[in-house]
Amino acid sequence: MFVLKSIFIRLKIKHVWDFMSSVIHRSSLKIIIALIIIVSFLHIIAFYTPMEYEPDYLVEMAAVPVGSTVFSGDHIIDSNAMKYPILGNLNFLQSSILNLDVLGVISAIFTGTVSVPVSHISQTGILANGQVTSFDGPGVLVYKNNKLSVLAPENFLWAKSVPYTYAVKTEKGIDIVQNNKTIKAIEFDQIKNETVPHDFVSADYIYKWAKNGKIGKQMVIEYGLSNFSDNRSLVSPEKIKEYFGEEVYKYTCSYPLNRPVLIYSHDYKEENLTTAMSVLGSYPQYGNAGRESNARQFVKAWNGTFVAPKSFASGNALVGFTSLRDVHATGGAAAHGVCPPARSLRAAVMSAGFPLPIGMNGAHEAVNYDVSPSTEILVYNPYDYPVKILMWTEGSGTGLRIYTKLVKLVEN
Known part of the structure; x- marks a missing residue:
């Protein structure tokens, strides 16, 4: 008797379970059908619904100004800051439904406003959550075709100080x-490393100049980077190291104003x-002995110098020479x-088709008098590709051999 009762209970439970499953299945099917109908309806209406946001407002909604240097993972767009009435922008609600943005849909229903989907205001390089896509190196935020995009760096990125x-x-x-604003006033006896920027110009030099x-009278004591090869915005001195690394910062500090600086390079090869x-x-x-020292200093000043396309370059400003x-x-x-x-440098650049460097002549005594061998000799690259100057020495004494090699940087 107990066994029969147990079997009866199990059959009843199974019957109830089957009934509930059937109800849930039918309800789910109805929900899916309803969503399909709603999405289709919104899709049809969307063709007749113009976007209501203004392009200028879109630019203002970006987390950073257009032209800024950005990196993978940076949050660029907060679409929740751009809300518009549902009735005028049903296509935005449609996107929220298709992306299964439940909270966005609920918010739209209760507030009567809907957020602009990131896909509607960005073209490339930005994910649906407003973050920058994955790539290596410093990207740049651009505004083109009424949309925001983040572009990964090209094979070579350079700028000028x-x-x-x-x-x-x-x-x-x-x-x-x-920026034409006084940020600090410093008295003579307080001019020291702790009070003035001194990576570009020493505090001692600033003090002597001021006295x-x-x-x-004014003097430049810090450089920024501008005139980028991809037209991105100026980068301030404190951001150079953060964005581009220690080596780029050192190079910028070491070379004169308005000289090209190689910021970033990837996927390339060097051709002699x-x-x-x-x-x-x-x-x-x-x-x-003094002549040998000066020759080695010249090599030190010019070795590793970057020459951007259609640009002038000079040597390292921090390298000094001995007057004999x-x-x-x-x-x-x-x-x-x-x-x-x-003469070694002159022969290398001119055999590559470069013009005679400014500050030099065609004679045996190749450097003009009263010209700084590092900063006032200017090498011009007339080509569309960047070049690097390499210099080194072999031997010593009067038999010291001085080599110059020009390396062409080529995209793979």
Whole structure:
């Protein structure tokens, strides 16, 4: 009797379960059918519903200004900040339903407004959640065809150093000025590493300049990066290291204003353009030891110099030279020893089709008098591809051999 009762209960439970499953199945089917009908209806209406957002407002809604440097994972767009009436933008609600954005749909129903889907306001490089897609290197936010996009960096990205921070001489010391605004006033005895930017110009040099300069005189003490090859916006000094790394920051600090700086490179190869060599030789009247030192300094100043397409480049501004006695030179001294490496550099660039560098001549004494061998010799790259200058030495003494190689940077 107990067994029969147990079987009866199980059959009853199974019957109830089957009934409930049937109801749930029919309900789910109805929900799916209803959603299909709603989406289809909205899809039809969407053809007759224009977008209501203004392009200028779209640009303002971006987390950073157009032209900014951005990276993978950065949050660029908050579509929730752009809400419009449902009746005028049913296609936005349709997108929320298709993307299974339950919270977005519920919010739209209760508030009567709907968020603009990211896919409607972005073209490439931005995910549905408003974040930048995955890629290597520094990207850039652009606005094109009435949409925001993030572009990954090209094979080569370069810029030029530009003035950013100035020291302006005052009666009591200096003012630190950025964007035509004084951000700090410093008295003479307070000009030190702790109070002034000193990665580009030393605090000691700033102090001496301030003590001897005229009131109102100004000097650039920090560089930014601008005139990018992809037209992105200026990057301030404090962001250079953060965005592009320590080496780019050091290079920017080391080279004169308005010189090209290679910011980023990937997926490329190096092809040798030309190689040239010269020998130091002996001129004991100037002191061969000093000449050798200056020759090595010239190589140090120019080795690794980047020359962007259609641009001038010079050597490292932080490399100094020794003045050697010469009664025929202005001031009775000159940096003898720089002409042999200059001849090597001249031969390499001109055999590659570059013009004669500014500050040089075609004679044996290749560097013009009163020209800084590092910063006032200008090499011009007339081609559409970037070039790197490599210089090195072999041997020592008067037999020192000085080599120059031009390397062409080519996309793979």
